[in-house]
Amino acid sequence: MAGHSKWKKIKHKKALNDKKRGASFTKLIKEITVAARHGGGDPKGNPRLNTLLEKAREGNMPIEHTQRAIKRGTGELPGVVYEHIMYEGYGPNGIAVLVEVLTDNRNKAVAELRTAFTRNGGTLGESNSVAWMFERVGEIQATLRHTQGDRVMSEDELLEKLLDYDIKNITTDDGIATIHTEPKILDQVRQAVINLGLKVESSELEWIAKNPVELDEAKQNQVIEFLEAIEDLDDTQNVYTTMA
Numbered sequence: 001m002a003g004h005s006k007w008k009k010i011k012h013k014k015a016l017n018d019k020k021r022g023a024s025f026t027k028l029i030k031e032i033t034v035a036a037r038h039g040g041g042d043p044k045g046n047p048r049l050n051t052l053l054e055k056a057r058e059g060n061m062p063i064e065h066t067q068r069a070i071k072r073g074t075g076e077l078p079g080v081v082y083e084h085i086m087y088e089g090y091g092p093n094g095i096a097v098l099v100e101v102l103t104d105n106r107n108k109a110v111a112e113l114r115t116a117f118t119r120n121g122g123t124l125g126e127s128n129s130v131a132w133m134f135e136r137v138g139e140i141q142a143t144l145r146h147t148q149g150d151r152v153m154s155e156d157e158l159l160e161k162l163l164d165y166d167i168k169n170i171t172t173d174d175g176i177a178t179i180h181t182e183p184k185i186l187d188q189v190r191q192a193v194i195n196l197g198l199k200v201e202s203s204e205l206e207w208i209a210k211n212p213v214e215l216d217e218a219k220q221n222q223v224i225e226f227l228e229a230i231e232d233l234d235d236t237q238n239v240y241t242t243m244a
Helices: 006-016 018-039 047-058 063-074 106-119 155-161 183-195 217-231
Strands: 083-090 096-103 134-143 167-173 176-181 200-209 236-241
Touching: 006 217, 018 047, 018 063, 018 096, 018 236, 047 063, 047 183, 047 200, 083 106, 096 106, 096 217, 106 217, 134 183, 155 167, 155 176, 176 183, 183 200, 200 236, 217 236
Parallel strands: none
Antiparallel strands: 083 096, 096 236, 134 176, 134 200, 167 176
16 A cells, blocks of 8 residues: 555645645635534534544644634534535546545535546546555555654554554654554554654545556656646645555
8 A cells, every 4th residue: 555655745745835834724624614514513423523622733724714614614603614525636647546525515516526537638437446456455554663753663562562552554654654554443543643643644544556556757746746636726635646
């Protein structure tokens, strides 16, 4: 599994870019609203909401933004109803793509997405045209350096510490461990990693390519330009690809 693809690193940098922060906040607010609508406004009983609120705190989102989003989700404040839709297709060089969308206007969302695909060398496909190439997993990224000192945990040691859980895969890169789990135990494993004294950088449900495709640098750059154009659309929440 490609836990540290070039595209994932670029996505992480984009999220930290101040010029993108406003757009990132807007997308996160949508997710918080939907999570509160489906799981309630108490993060203690809503693991998805708890994860999103932690992401909001790490991104320095003003607390009033998250409070309003939760209240819109629970119905305490009026607000739009967002629809979650998964679109599928192909990008340049035959790379398969999944696009998660949260929108209050399905027709507008699909029209913008179709245009972005066409203009950037891709083709929007039918439902289930490429979904079979992906697997739903929980993904945790955590620093291997202990939060209370300079000690660095090895990949083998981390795997040993997590043997009680159904861990699908662990990879490490540049001091960061990527842990893939069954989706239903994502929150349990996340807490276990925190209990080991490691800092969790992200904890998400992801679609991971079953058989990642290696491309040369020129083709990778073509695909990345395409993926950035899709992700920059207002209603796009996440973009997943089979590119390694």
